[in-house]
Amino acid sequence: MADVKAAAKAKGPKLPVILIANDLLDGDVVFFGAQGWTRDPRAAKVAFDAETAAFMEAEGRAGFVANIVVDPYLVPVEIDAAGFPVASHYREAMRQKGPSIHPDMGKQADYPLGA
Numbered sequence: 001m002a003d004v005k006a007a008a009k010a011k012g013p014k015l016p017v018i019l020i021a022n023d024l025l026d027g028d029v030v031f032f033g034a035q036g037w038t039r040d041p042r043a044a045k046v047a048f049d050a051e052t053a054a055f056m057e058a059e060g061r062a063g064f065v066a067n068i069v070v071d072p073y074l075v076p077v078e079i080d081a082a083g084f085p086v087a088s089h090y091r092e093a094m095r096q097k098g099p100s101i102h103p104d105m106g107k108q109a110d111y112p113l114g115a
Contacts (some may be wrong), residue, residue: 001031003013013075013076015049015050015053016038016047016048016072016076016077016078016085017077018032018041018044018045018046018047018056018077018085018087019032019044019047019071019073020044020087020095021054021064021071023068023069024068030069031043031045031054031096032044032060032072033109037068041084041085044077047074048067056074057074076089
């Protein structure tokens with residue numbers, strides 16, 4: 001049984017993770033949080049174990065089937081000094097912060113994360 005759990009962990013992304021997707025209607029990046037889908041990256045639910053990550057993946061599939069979100073997937077994160085999840089991969093960090101051409105506008109102004 002321990003070998004099965006170890007194999008399952010090896011197949012998934014490095015923990016901790018958040019669930020990220022795009023809103024079906026406006027295309028904005030959204031995060032799965034305690035209250036459902038949110039545009040606030042600081043409110044993203046963080047999975048520190050494989051069971052929670054699996055639950056979040058199931059919620060992503062359910063959101064896709066219900067035509068709420070598209071392309072839900074887990075993203076490895078690091079927890080910053082303020083306790084917020086920050087994507088550890090450059091591409092996902094950019095998606096999390098929002099467009100980079102106007103850092104004074106949009107998501108990055110509404111929901112500032114560390115640099």
